[in-house]
Amino acid sequence: MMNQPVPPVDTLPPWRTHALPGLMGMLGPLMSRREAGGWAYAIRLREEHLNQAGVVHGGTLAALMDHALSAIAWDHAGRTPCVTVQLNVNFLAPSRAGQLLVAQGHVDHEAGSLLFLNGSLRADGVLVGSAQGIMKRLGGGVRPHSGSDPDADETMVGAGVRPRMGSDPQTG
DSSP: OTTSOOOOGGGSOOOEEEOOSHHHHHHOOEEEEEETTEEEEEEEOOGGGBOTTSSBOHHHHHHHHHHHHHHHHHHHTTSOOEEEEEEEEEEOSOOOTTOEEEEEEEEEEEETTEEEEEEEEEETTEEEEEEEEEEEETTSOOOOOOOOOGGGOHHHHHHSSOOOTTSOTTTO
């Protein structure tokens, strides 16, 4: 995904906007859409995202990447909640207010309850970051890939791992 060309804007589906609580609500609104290579998540960068140097703070990029990779892991794991064990983000170029920051990723490997993912961050189509993440399925069981729509469950889009009310967070 990281070396694939970005399709022309007019061939992509529209973004779906999510008004969320918590960190992603403060950074967002979060947007999502299904693309040829999987799910993409985005935020429109604002002045509030800038650091003292006048470019977007690395924490903003890391937060969006963490959310995207955990949502991708959740979908791959059959909607089993997943938490971040490790996240490495490489900052490759600056991004600025007004740009659309898009995070994409994919699962490369599974080992027991662990999922190994790679991701990319683009600001207005320009590669600004790459990431490697390890996510852990909660509940210990291995569930098959569902291929389902992560947007269909607002609890996942909003929180990354929050189980639905009444479910046991240890068993998913």
